Amino acid sequence: MKPHNSYVTVIISSVLILGWLEMRVAECRVASYADKFDYPAINCRKHSAVLTDFGGVGDGKTSNTKVFEAAISNLSHYASDGGAQLVVPPGKWLTGSFNLTSHFTLFLHKDAVILASQDESEWPSLPVLPSYGKGRDAPDGRFSSLIFGTNLTDVVITGYNGTIDGQGAYWWQKFHKGELKLTRPYMIEVMYSDQIQISNLTLVNSPSWFVHPIYSSNIIIQGLTILAPVDSPNTDGIDPDSCTNTRIEDCYIVSGDDCIAVKSGWDEYGIKFGMPTQRLIIRRLTCISPDSAMIALGSEMSGGIQDVRAEDNIAINTQSAVRIKTAAGRGAYVKDIFVRGMSLDTMKYVFWMTGDYGSHPDPGFDPKALPNITGINYRDVRADNVTYSAKLGGISGDPFTGICISNVTIGLTEKPKDLQWNCTDVEGVTSNVTPKACDLLPEKEQKFDCPFPDDKLPIESVQMKTCSLTTVSFF
Template sequence: MENLCPNLKSRNSQVIEMISTTFLLLGLALCLHVAECTPKTTPLDNIVFSALNCRKHSAVLTDFGGVGDGKTSNTKAFASAINKLSGLASDGGAMLIVPPGKWLTGSFNLTSHFTLYIHKDAVLLGSQDESEWPEVAILPSYGRGRDAPGRLSSLIFGTNLTDIVVTGGNGTIDGQGAPWWKKFRNGELNVTRPYLIQILFSNQVQISNLTLVNSPSWNVHTIYCSDVVIQWMTVLAPIDSPNTDGINPDSCTNTRIEDCYIVSGDDCIAVKSGWDQYGNKVGMPTQQLVIRRLTCISPDSATIALGSEMSGGIQDVRIEDITAINTQSGVRIKTAVGRGAFVRDIYVRRMFMKTMKYVFWMTGSYGEHPDNGFDPKALPEIKRINYRDIVAENVTYSARLDGITNDPFTGICISNVTITLTEKPKKLQWNCTNVEGVTSNVTPPACDLLPEKKPMECPFPEDRLPIEDVKLKSCSIASTVA
């Protein structure tokens, strides 16, 4: 099925059209040692959705003892279902349907050649019982948990997988994060809070058509993955909630993020690749990344952040058709002495911003470190950063661009930018240190370190990344009777 590019404002109506009829509960009696499953007598209206791959087999969570009353734990039901469905990976794969209801659960693990489908009237609720969140190994490119020495498993977790789809009819995953935020603020945790979805060391990954709310911490984290499609996601968190990043591609290659709406207490999208010496050692960059048609609201953070954990490198990132409203900054670079690696070949075009603190912000002193083992001589290389075709309204500062002494950020190009200021703007609109580059047709005029060049356009690649040509298939479950 062609991956269409509709306007974000029509998202909800198009999702409703995609889910053509009301979903009624279906059970499929699953037989692990036969070629096919025998359907129960409960009829099922058609479900139609887009996926990297369709599945031959399907089952419903209630077939494994699931109870959707919002009170009964379904952690064991998810584990049992996915364990049994994993046996069908070599026979066309399997899909687990989460039907209408409220499904309380702790962390559970996915399997390969598998689809988790969350119905539009289903809500997954993150358990408040901490025993249902097992501690897992630290990430090798971080050396410790992001909040604290250890880390807890995510609500939906997967590692070393191939061909995994987490999707739905815009069903909801509610992390019920408020108790976690309180404990974090009070310094009561010695482990990193859970994320909602985390996929590690995997390829052919799709996360789409879901609403994520109230995550304990980051919402979507793909790390050490390749060939990733993340689209049609709605991510909502209180704007004062700590570290509720929307989508974090981390040491991933060939990723497409598109048509998402994010309200966050932190960066709407944070591109990462490991932390200081640990990221240097693993050395896996985030590269071949396209981000487009994103709408972001985040008063205290960035629309898209590159870093600050970027010690495996970030390169070949293409960002276009972005809307930021009441957000602290646009596409921001965050790095520091001790990070090493690079952020290079970044291309941004067609951004609209309204009510911003900064339009352009680069920081060379974002110096939080995992421990004292980082190399103070590890200087990051920031170069070939390109912005063009940007309109911003009600802006306090046009730019704050702070490179590193004896390690300037170079090759900055900014063209065709119109910024209108708030009623009480800062007097110094372009605050620049340790940066080099050019500007063209920029209002207000840039700093002396970014001189005006004859009319020109900053580059944006004309070729296509491999992930842009990945087309989703139209998948369905036909109504059947025994």
């Protein structure tokens, strides 16, 4: 009997041990905390949820459009109680367009990928923008952006370099074939909003423009990696449009269009809407765009562009550095532009200003609406492997004035153009510029530096808070 009793005791003990182990495994599945992240943001949130809490499926095939909508709708109730953040966990999260809410953070885990749906039924249509009057690809309307918001306050879109993939090839093909009935969606767009942060993400293959804040203020865009094929149509990187107090910094952009395009509306529609882009700083940008500009001012600038400060920026294998694009019919102004510290390599043009840029929304523009281009300042520029030093073309009867260029050294390609400075209808001065500028920009005998403001823009003084996020791992 004793051996039997011992055998029974062993069995009972084994069962108890196995049961205890199973309980421990179950406990691990329920609540084993793996990572705690700190991240910078304009505001932290009291409440947090994960996309899977609302039924999200990250297999790259299942649509999560309604999941994002339900999650954000639910979390919007916490706006007056410290706000909320929605965490997109590791996985591939297919979705169509969805709208953000105020006092809200969308946070992408480093292994999270938001995939834009190629099903057009998941992209609602919107009216044309009032300062544009017509769609860019088609006249009547536009698709909502992948991540969209309007009339919002205090919104953060960030992550630990998580990825948003616009899967743009579908849209690029339709554009090239002339099959679009609405203008292509942008990747991220916020309208009529205040206190916006977009940071620390990788954005790839947008259907059209990547990041488009419009009619908004107090915007910080930083730490973005933006990638699109250099032959993809209209894949501008960042387009601040009729915005005030914007800070763009530490971004890396490879684009089929302008890396940054500063805008404020199109011809008579932009003139009537009358909202300028002003108080903008762009610094520590790296751009690659063989057919476009590192920074373009225009061509849609009919609400005006003023007080733009570009500092310590790099362009490689890019068509031009800071380009002004305008035309008769645009009206308004581009003025008080300050550029300091450009490093350029393999450029078609270092300085390029265009006063006959076409592309009007319709024949209704007023050809007598002439733009005022004045107070354009460049200093401390080094460029290598350059084809043309400058092509500066103002408008007959409406010259571009107040151009100042100082401390510039341009190294030319092995086969440079004979006419290095091609200038018409411009007025200004230069100092310490090689090769020597055109006669319309005479060299002053006494060397000087073109101005760059000493004061700081209000957006530069905004300090980030350190926010915490705890993620849960399941075993």
